[in-house]
Amino acid sequence: MGGKNKQRTKGNVRPSSSGRAAEVLTREGGVIPGFVGFGSTATFELSYVPAVHGAEDIDSLVDADFRMVLRKLSKKDVVTRKEKQKRLKERRNCFDHDRRIREATQQSFEQLVLKVRRSLAPFLKSLMGHWILSQCDTYSPAASAACQAFQAAFSPAKQPEALGFCKDEILNVLQDILLNETADSLSDPQNVTAEEREAKYLRMLTSSLLGVKKLLSLLLPSDRAALEDRLTPLLSSGKFWKYSKHKSPQVRGAFFEMVCSLCEFTPGLVQAEASRLCPAVLLSIDDTDPVVLPPVWEAVLHVVSTIPDCWTHVxxxxxxxxxxxxxxxxxxxxxxxxxxxxxxxxxxxxxxxxxxxxxxxxxxxxxxxxxxxxxxxxxxxxxxxxxxxxxxxxxxxxxxxxxxxxxxxxxLSEASLQNGPLFYLLTHMLLSWERRAALSGDGEAPPTGEVFQSLLAGFWEELGVLCVRYVDDEEADLQRLEGLVMRSPETTRTKHVQKKKSARICFSKPEKAEITEEDGVEKPAQAAPQVVEEKILGALQDPHFEDTVCQLALICLTHVNERNSERHLVFLSRLMRSFHTPRLFRVSQTFYPFEVCSD
Known part of the structure; x- marks a missing residue:
């Protein structure tokens, strides 16, 4: 047999090999050691002769994929060399299909950044576009690792400057992916399955849309304005607007997030593209995918706020x-x-x-x-x-x-409405709200009471703003001031429609008075003033109401004291006759001291 002709060794072990020994040493220590020799000096120190790496030794130190590419580059065939050179150039672990690889790549890059520090500057423009993409990775741990690396390289104050320095290169990368790249161009169809190619393409689209949003949000206003012209080709492309109906929820969600950023930071651009932007956003409100719905509705609110004529396009x-x-x-x-x-x-x-x-x-x-x-x-x-x-x-x-x-x-400006049933019906409604708001503590479900409490608070707040706008005016209209009392002097002395007396809003019921009936209409038997003795439908107790009345009284007193305004004095007298409460008199007492009866 052929095996008998081989040199036998003791114990059948392999013969020694200097090549294998060097390989083991390199694998364990990282470098091939030299050997100790004799020195030429008179000292007793031994001199060190460094080892020289051979071609095979260097091969063992290089990653297998890179080693294969480098060997292909030495071929004579131009096509082969060009293809492998492109593959070497596009070898980016930050876009690997395995999300763990992407996360580990960013963690390693952070350590590299911490080591090289300022030496990273010459390579910044070539790196920044893909760095932004990595910060918008759909896998949160990978995106977080990329953000940590970015923060390690630049302080918060320096980040806008760094992005402004590379803004054109960043946008070139993002636009190229959004407008030109395909699933087959981003991955090698011969080595990557169709599913992995499609997944990577969708991930890159999502990251690119979010990358534009991130870029706009971090740039300084001056750099952002300079970038608007560069964004025009992207927004004018029909392919970009088709992303609003993309089959992937992640892509659609990222699209609407980018639209929000465009509305916020570049309103002029979205106004110019309103004819395509408004339908894309406003007609997508029925997209209830959990990933898409929040950014869709945020985009809807941005559009209706940023584009005044948005409804002309829909x-x-x-x-x-x-x-x-x-x-x-x-x-x-x-x-x-x-x-x-x-x-x-x-x-x-x-x-x-x-x-x-x-x-x-x-x-x-x-x-x-x-x-x-x-x-x-x-x-x-x-x-x-x-x-x-x-x-x-x-x-x-x-x-x-x-x-x-x-x-x-x-x-407030029309006497016909002041003399009509408006204030009477309004009083009925407010009293009804008050009763329902007060029932929340007496057995009725608390949310019901909270509803009417909220309605009352909102009504008096808005009404207070309206009243103050008309009263706090040196040339206030007497007709409107009369209307602000929310009662009609005429209807307190005449019959009301449908046999109902005009009501005046007050806080506490007056003492009971003798009532007589004539022709089915109730009338007070005493000859006291009609304003005090008229029939009261109820007593409004809402504190917001009293706050509004006191605020109006203070404004009137200020105009009377500082400008001797007769019209405000007349309005104040009517206001106090209609809303005579101890608190209102105490407010008046701050300007004109007098005693307030305790009864």
Missing amino acids: NARKGFLPKLWAVLKEGGKGMAKALHPNLMPLLSKLPGEVTEPDVDFYSSFFTALIQGLSSERALTSQSESAAIVTSFVECLKFGVLKILLPLLERA
Whole structure:
């Protein structure tokens, strides 16, 4: 047999090899040691002769993938060398399919940054684009590691400067991925499976969209303004706007996050692209994917706030509102906690052309909200139903004030409304709210009382602002000041429509007076002044009301003392006759000392 011709060794061990010995030493110590020789000097120290690495020794120190690429580069074939040179250039572990590799790469890069420090500067422009992509990795630990490396390299004060220095190179990388790259161009189809290529492509798209958002948020205003022209090709591309309907929820969510950033930092650009941006955002409100819904609604609020004419680019009645009603009827499709807090801010931004007629709009809106309480998720989740109820109350409060306050403001300048039943009916409504707000401690469910407490507080706050605007004016209109008393002097002495007397808002019921009836109309039997003895429907106890009255009295006293305003003095006298409370008299006493009866 051939084996008999081989040299035998004791114990059948392999013969010694200097090459293998050097390989073991290199693997254990990292370098090939030299040997100790004789020195040429008279000292007793031994001299050191360094070893010379051979080609095979160097190969053992190089990563296998890189070693293969380097060997291919030595081939004579130009095509082979060019292909392998491109592969070597694009060898980036930060985009590896394995998320653990990406995380470890960023952790290693952080240590490298800490070692090289300022020596990183010459390579910054070539690195920064991919560094931003890594900070927006869809795998949170990898993104966090990249952010830590970035923070290790630059202090918070230096980060905007570093990004501004490389802004063009960063945007080149991001735009190239968003507009030019494909799944096959980002990965080698021969070595990477179709699933891995597609996953990497979607991950790169998501990171690029988020990278634009991050870049805009961190740049200095001057650098951001200089970058607007560079963003124009991206926003003018039809491929970019198709990402709003992409099959991947991660890509769609990242797209709407980028839109929010564009609206916030580059309003001029979004205004120029309003014809494509508004439909892309406003007609996506029915996208209830958990990844997409929060950024979609944030983008909706940004668009309606940034682009005043946004509704001219969208058919609200045929496109926007039907989708809104469908989402509300389904209770937000299980996303009420994220969706419903945005409803009240949205209502505040809707113009009249969208909500008119208001009665029909709010009827459909609140009906859809109530139907949402019957959705499957709302019935099984207390947090979901609570989010719907809270949103309902907030929107109801806004709707009541939006419709009622303009009517009151109009009544201040029109005598016909002042002499009509408006203030009488308003008193009835406020008394009803007060009763329901006070019942929360007597057995009724607390949320019911909180609803009416919130309505009362909001009403008096808005009404107070309205009243102060008219009273705190040196040339205040007497007709409007008369209306601010919220009573009509004429109706206190005449019959009211439907045999009801005009009501005046007060805080406490007066002493009982003898009442006689004549022709079915109640009249006081005494000859006391009508203002004091008129029939009272109820006693408003809300502290916000008294605060408003006292605030108006102080404004009148200031105008009387400082400017000798007769019209404010007349208004003050009527105000005190209508709302005669101890607190109001104490407020007046600060300007004109007098004794207040304790009875």
